[in-house]
Amino acid sequence: MVRSYGRRITWFVGTIYAQVSTMLRVSVSSSVTLALGVSLVATVAPMAVGEAVADRGVTVGPTTSPALPPQTVIVPGTPVPATPSVPAPTDPAPTEPSTEPVATPAPVATEPTTPVPPVTDKQGDLAEDLRAVDAADKHTNLTWKRPHEPCGSANTAACPHGGFRGFRFGSYGRVAAATDLRGGTPESVNVVSRGPRIVEPSYLELDLSYGFVTKQHQFIRPIITLAFNEALFHDNGEFKTNSAIRNLYLDAWGKLTQDYNYNVWVGSRMYRGDDVYLFVDWPLDNQNTVGAGAKLQASRWSVASHVGANRLLTPFQFQQIDVANPSQGATTALQLNRQRMVASLTAEAKLLDGGAQGWSAKAKVHGEFASLGAGTRRRDDGTTEELPSDSGVRVGAQVGAWLPASESDPAAFNGFANLFMRYSSGLSAYDDLATPNSFGPDLRTAGRASEITLGFATAANTGFGNAMLAAKARRFVDADVNGSDPDDGWEYAINARPLVKVTTSLFAGADLSYQVRFPRGINPVSQVASDPAVTQIAPMLVFAPMGGGAFDRPQIRLVYRAAHLNQGALDLYVPDDIRHNNSWVHYLGVQAEWWFNASTGSY
């Protein structure tokens, strides 16, 4: 059981989840099918400099977003961010992470299923129906098409009722105990927007769902994902948690016709494609949205679309003010209430179908349009500020190829590779859960801000071990009028994590990475032009009892990390910061990471 679970993971994880997504959201639901389809890598979230900061624990670029609490900064950037007039300084920003904290591949472990005859219209008992559907998937090449399928449709001990019906609990989590060898708590030292994750804060997601299967073979389930950040009582002594609802939606799918599946969902969810695990990054599509979406799947292609919105509790989108109550005293009046609407359209096609034993390949294109209505904000001095409407566009593409693990020869080579390209402009060049950190003279971002992201991720598993490799290049130009601007510029990162099998469950290897930013401006702290760069070498021992694939989890890791920060990186800290002079930063600790049955945000 364990063994086959592991095998499965090799592929699922490797292929799907790894690719797919990761982290938290990812999930699981995955059936193989799904997983396969999904691909692998992930995409980078559009990330303005501010977003980098927003993503707790992940990285931090040289500038900080004014809206974010300082503790989110890992490599602090310029101390005083130009606070746009838009966000009123007195209005506190939300303390929750504005984007998902970390990615987690969430493989789904299911037993291989036995092929069954194609599904028929005949209605029978649920178990039979589920088996039939599953069989239909297998035999009609629909394995690729079922999104969000819980744990495969196999009717196994691990997944009773095909793994879909009834209550299901899943989780993504990671936790670490470590020292910086200077007597302090270690931290990551990234200088790019989403950099290597070798050192990252603890994080937990709990997935809850309950699946129903109708007589008409429609599958419906509510999915709830609770997320908790790194605040651990036993670490900080504060008996409280910082939690968020990351998923709260109703998911339904079924067959439209013999050849087409459908999926619809309504609610709040992480909605995203493949990730780059090593960077906790979704280089193509990564939305955090409240809305609804639908997907149509055929045997070799699918089309998905969604429309969603958010209204952040920042003075950029929302403001309440105290006013006189005509009858007596004061009351609260709504001053600003504007939603950011996002519509997306994604199409995916399977270019090559190697089945369970050969190479498969796919291509995917993705587009988004974001819009924000006009509004009027009130400043502290009682004057008002007109906030114009704004918009953004994102387009991108991905190609991927994968070779599934062989069920007959677990040691055989398998793996995947994904390449992403994306262009964003206007609002879409910024994090969708944060106020843009810059504006043009007209207080708009459209036509001014832009982002280009190129990403690559690959992983391979063999009998000797496994390896992951990721690379990214990103160019960001903010919306302000400054040609010389430290917020603008290119950034690059490359990260490899090869692991060699020592024993069945023990692996040895290292996480090696290099990241660099080329800001197009002067560091406002040091007043000189510099290119922050960080080189990290992290030898590790990995205990992976559930399988030896790159994305098999759980893993327990013993890690030593040495990071070298060049002067440009050190200068991202203000001189008063005790980290300003530490060109070498260490980490020694144990890490645990797991995922199971986590609900995927992928579509």
Place this chain on the structure above:
Amino acid sequence: MQRRMQNITAAAIACALGLSGCGGADDFAHPANLPHQANTTIDWRDQVIYQIMVDRFSNGDPTNDINVAPSVPGRYHGGDWQGVIDKLDYLQTLGVTALWISPVVKNTEEDAGFASYHGYWTQDFLRPNAHFGDIAKLRELVDKAHAKGMLVVLDVVTNHMGQLFFYDINGNGQPDDTLFGGGYSHSCLQICDNPGRASECSADEKLYCSKGKDYLERIIEWDPEYDPRGVQGWTSLGFSGPADVRFTDWPKSNRTPPPRPPSWFNWPDDKAWFEDPSWYNRKGRVYVWWHENDYSKEFVRQQETTGDFPGGLKDINTDHPDAKEALIRSFEYWIEVADFDGFRIDTVKHIDRPEIARNVRGFWGDFTDRMRAKAKALGKQNFFIFGEGFDGNDELIGSYTFGGADGKGKFGRFDSMFYFAQKYRGIDTVFGAGAAAAPTKNLECLYNSRTGRNPTDVWCQGQGYAAGPTYQNTPHAASADGGIGLAPSQVMVNFLDNHDLPRFLFEKSNAGVLHAALAFLLTWDGLPCIYYGTEQSFAGGVDPKNREDMWLGNPAQSLKPFATDHDQFKYTAGLIELRKKHSALRRGRVEPKWSTTVAGPRRDAGIFAFERVASDETALVVINASAQPSEACAPTNEGGACVKTSFPGGTVLVDVAPGSDGKTFTVGGDGSVTIAVPAFSGRVLVKR
């Protein structure tokens, strides 16, 4: 086209692969490393200065709108360097040729509800004020101004810092607004009023103590009144010696000790910086300004030069060699990084005593020469340094333009001063003062003082004008040596109003008077300096109401922001254009031809006529500062003689002033001519 696309694609791929820096430090030129404009052909007499308060001029980058409160006059409003860049075309249309921008360094953010939007509350001499942009943006402003033929002058403050520390008079470690029993200064209570020690006090001190009973009743630890022996600690039990200086640690409002300079500044590690209390005089606030006639000049000047500037702005001990060196090197840096073409220096009279010791080099002797040397080292010529001496005392202010010599050799001082004496004794009193208007002879007397011609003018002497020359009449340095090659007396910076004074139209409330004053300003010798918004008829009162937002236009006059289609703008631009067109109005020597010594309505009321004589032309300017049509002629009962010009008889002069009636005047055989000038206006007459 296809090839271009291929190149772009190749470049993009190269960047994507990380094969090159693509805009990183290797490709990014630090502003200090950019070339500097040489200014080899600059003659500062040709310039028209436009004074800009950056926070109030134009908001070009909303991203840096930190803590703005646009409706509150004393807070930041959002203007920035990008805004100035955006309006260079407007300034070019107006015709000004040099921009004086408000201070650029990082300031303490606020104090008592007021913000540092003006820039005069330095917290860190080496960092830009983030409200306005970064150093790259500042350099971009200067470069773009240069590209449009405009020079840029930086406003510099070396006398004091912002309110960075308090005097812990009672030793409780916190800044107290009031102290029990406080107020009466240490010198008074312990010494001057002590029969046993009273002999240690001067008469001024005793008077100060005596009057202090009236106005030294309250001590604020931020800003205690001046004590010649330094601010002393005090409790109800008595005095406890020099009060401790405590820097605040309030980073949110930038009220922290000035940080040590970054490593690239190469400041010796073993030397202190501005966080060292010994770099400050620590004597408390200058107070006697408001009672200066009660005291000896010496006593007043001691306070002025060693006391804190009102508002708790801590007076730097500029005699401290390290403090002096730090200031000099800091502003050398700003020339280098931003390529400024000159400095306007704030509160000049609060440093050094050249009026009594011209040959004591002091701070200014070193500072000004080092700035010139730095400019020269950067390949810049004609670096212009003028000072603000907020004082109508011509001799005092003028003393800051005289160089000297000591054991180390000759040294210079200021190339020019902001001409407050002319503002107080000429502009304010002659123009638009109605029945109380002073005779226009005052304008001539000022000129005579400046150039040393008063010994022959009994009237001027009788009015208390110095014999002069009150300003140095030889250059401090040649253009090639970083100087301007012109004598201070040739390049006084003339103005009608500025950011520290009510707008001209606030006090005169008559656009005609402004026209007459502008006609004088732009035809008189020296450098005209126009305070932003004058051309938009701004009429704000005292600070901060005189610091209007240009981007709001002038609703009282129904003028849209930066409007150029109205009379005031056209008249101002027309005068500037006229000055550019006629070299005599820029560089010609002055020959006063007519002024009145008698106030009140008469034939020549408000008339001031003078010639500007250049090698290639002569212009005759006749200003009428009065509310009546006047002529440049004596009343009939005084003989009726009219202004006698240097033009040959028969010369036909035509009025070329903007908006004039184009009237012509024919010079009589003896050079005299009868020129009638409408009320509140001026004629600029040249050969037809």
